[in-house]
Amino acid sequence: MSASNRQGPLERFRVLDLTRLRAGPTAVRQLADWGADVIKIESPQALDVSDGWIGDRLGSDFQNLHRNKRSITLNLKDPEGVRILQRLVEAADVLVENFRPGVKTRLGVDYETLQRSNPGLVYASISGFGQDGPYADRPGYDQIVQGMGGLMAITGEKGQPPLRTGISLADTGVGLYAALGIMTALLEREVSGRGQWVQTSLLQGMIALTDYQAARWLMDGEVPEPAGNDHPTATPTGVFPTADGHINIATAGEEMWRRLCNAIGAPELLGRVEYASNELRTKNREALKGELAQYTRRKTSSEWIRAFEQASVACGPIYRMDEVFEDRQTQHLGMAISLRHPELQEIKVVAQPYTLSRTPSQMRTATPGRGEHTEAVLMELGYSAEQISDLRERHVV
CATH class of the missing domain: 3.30.1540.10 (formyl-coa transferase, domain 3)
Known part of the structure; x- marks a missing residue:
């Protein structure tokens, strides 16, 4: 995939994707599906680092999360790897990361450092509990935050133990909030010419998603209880x-x-x-x-x-899920999209849930192999074939 065959309302933007797990990739997927040039940065294969991915790279979850991206490998623990990232940042519009708060500073890829070379950079951070505060260094996981954000206490049958939802709602929700924050910052940049640091966390996203149940406590002083399949206020x-x-x-x-x-x-x-x-x-x-x-x-x-x-x-x-995609309205809305994968052949992924009348989202490419586009991206930066070969030998890329 090159810039020439990308189309969409976000095609003018380049996004550097340093995310892993689910919340960050969900945010970046929103940008990739609408045409942004997303460069996913992973660790070199030789380092034998998982980058925090969950499950099989060829599995349905990974393929659904990482379509429409280019992938390069970069060792950010090597100073030269960081220098390459800094060169990428100079031509980028957005960088998205979900390291624990202190990690990016130790690596030298934090917002304050990178914005010096690109004041227009929109830098988005997704964490478990925020960039500072008493819980900032805690690892954040979806189920933990479903509990802390109040969702589990209002889910399930009355009188039964707390219950998590059947999806990773905190991860998915905060990913969408992060994408909204990024696009808001990009719109503001058109006026000011300056980027900024977008911050959100699983805990913030989870609390926001409880919405009217949270408002019942904040405004009415009511502590919502689980109501099972019943609506808490509309009966029957x-x-x-x-x-x-x-x-x-x-x-x-x-x-x-x-x-x-x-x-x-x-x-x-x-x-x-x-x-x-x-x-x-x-x-x-x-x-x-x-x-x-x-x-x-x-x-x-x-x-x-x-x-x-x-x-x-x-x-x-x-x-059941098979029945969801057999439903004629689901099929009419086109919620399953086919892609060609070099190993898996034809696969189907979940479509975007909204449409634009003139500039629709596009499913262009399946999830790339690790480092599939390293050479192409480095050549765009001006590196020669000999320099790239040397970087590979030293496990910088």
């Missing part, structure tokens, strides 16, 4: 049994409640005093769920979904 909303499985039903407001009762053939519930308002339905939630279940068990999931669609009642199936 949750999972209901059918003749052949379960479906989700969601009601918000009195009109939707009326439509639900009529759709299931239970208009008499509308006259019951204990269900006369959302507040009362929430107070009497368990009894109401039991009564509704007597009706929903009478038909299959597909029958209820058709009936509720006709009645404009919010509902939906509960899919």
Whole structure:
């Protein structure tokens, strides 16, 4: 992949990717998919360093995270490796890293150092708990932060132990926040001409993602409790049994409640005093769920979904992952994208979840091999073939 075959709204930007694990690669993927020239920097193979990657390089997770990038190897523990990075920085717009806070300073690749040679650099740091403060040096992992950010305490069934979500929500969420911060800084740079240091952390991202549950405490003094599949404030909303499985039903407001009762053939519930308002339905939630279940068990999931669609009642199936991608709306939206990989042949990755009418995202290339583009990138910097060979022999690249 070269600059000539990249297209997209971000194609004018060059991004240096020093990230590993999940949160950082998630942030950089947002830039790569929209056309940025992303150079992923990894340790030379000869050093036998994993760079903190999780799982098999040819595995689905790695391939999904690192598409649309170029890869070079660079030994940042070697002063000459750092000098090469500094030369890359001179022509870069963005650098993204998720080292522990002290590591980048020891390596000499921190923001204060690198911005001297490129004052326009947008330097993004993703950490577990922030760049300073009492927990700054702690290792940050998704499940730890799900617990500390309040999510696990509100997930699961009432009276049961705390429960993590089925995805790495803290990692993914903070990756998206980091990408938003980077793009905000790039927009501001168009006015000021100056870059800046973008900082975020798993803990900040996780707290922000709890959103209205956090606001319930901050503004109302309410400590949210786990509600299982029930919505904490809108009733009835949750999972209901059918003749052949379960479906989700969601009601918000009195009109939707009326439509639900009529759709299931239970208009008499509308006259019951204990269900006369959302507040009362929430107070009497368990009894109401039991009564509704007597009706929903009478038909299959597909029958209820058709009936509720006709009645404009919010509902939906509960899919396994294979069923998600078999759904005709998912296929219409194009949420699975095919790529060619030199070893794996045709693979499918998850598409971007938003579109632009004139400048769509592009899936150009599968995840590169480690150091696949080292020679090309170094030649762009002016290194000769002989110099690159010497750098390889000394394990600088």
